Amino acid sequence: xxxxxxSPTHLIKTRGQQVTLRCSPKSGHDTVSWYQQALGQxxxxxxxxxxxxxxxxxxxxxxxxxxxxxxxxxxLNVNALLLGDSALYLCASSLWGTANTEETQYxxxxxRLLVL
Amino acid sequence: ELKxxxxxxxxxxxxxxxxxxxxxxxxxxxxxxxxxxxxxKSLESLFVLLSNGAVKQEGRLMASLDTKxxxxxxxxxxxxxxxxxxxxxxxxxxxxxxxxxxxxxLSVIA
Numbered sequence: 001x002x003x004x005x006x007s008p009t010h011l012i013k014t015r016g017q018q019v020t021l022r023c024s025p026k027s028g029h030d031t032v033s034w035y036q037q038a039l040g041q042x043x044x045x046x047x048x049x050x051x052x053x054x055x056x057x058x059x060x061x062x063x064x065x066x067x068x069x070x071x072x073x074x075x076l077n078v079n080a081l082l083l084g085d086s087a088l089y090l091c092a093s094s095l096w097g098t099a100n101t102e103e104t105q106y107x108x109x110x111x112r113l114l115v116l
Numbered sequence: 117e118l119k120x121x122x123x124x125x126x127x128x129x130x131x132x133x134x135x136x137x138x139x140x141x142x143x144x145x146x147x148x149x150x151x152x153x154x155x156x157k158s159l160e161s162l163f164v165l166l167s168n169g170a171v172k173q174e175g176r177l178m179a180s181l182d183t184k185x186x187x188x189x190x191x192x193x194x195x196x197x198x199x200x201x202x203x204x205x206x207x208x209x210x211x212x213x214x215x216x217x218x219x220x221x222l223s224v225i226a
Contacts (some may be wrong), residue, residue: 024223042204042216099210
């Protein structure tokens with residue numbers, strides 16, 4: 001049973017460029033959430049996708065956008081990269097509608113983005 | 117706005133000693149999670165706690181939840197070097213996203 005996978009593992013970009021990160025959720029999961037983790041900080045929620053729609057969004061600018069495909073996989077796009085976008089980007093998968101259960105969100109290995 | 121606070125943020129422990137990490141949250145939540153993160157790695161789920169008084173144990177780690185006090189604790193018993201990592205607590209309400217604390221960086225020394 002494959003867990004959450006992400007690609008690429010590492011990425012180096014320059015300011016102003018655009019980047020696309022990819023995530024495949026754990027088998028059986030239908031919801032994908034993206035988090036940004038700056039060095040030494042806890043993960044910050046970017047947005048969540050379910051049924052190919054953005055369901056919730058954190059406090060991130062419109063430069064951050066995403067997509068979910070029919071197979072539940074997801075992409076995170078960041079335009080006009082800034083130095084401050086350098087971080088570990090984590091994808092988490094879960095099953096929609098499992099509030100008040102012991103279902104947890106499973107995190108992928110992350111993509112480490114460095115913006116120069 | 118849901119806020120999560122952990123303390124301490126840094127913890128240096130001697131092997132064999134016991135210690136507790138505290139996690140407070142600001143509003144009623146549905147679930148509380150504990151995750152472990154090794155340097156440069158992703159988050160590994162340790163515990164999910166749902167109800168008041170819930171207690172879960174795995175090896176040298178035990179987590180508990182007091183929903184009335186909005187407090188969870190992660191107790192470490194007889195620490196060993198392998199437990200060195202950063203520990204995060206997080207909470208959610210319904211299908212809302214996880215809100216994380218800043219993490220507790222634990223270092224177990226001989």
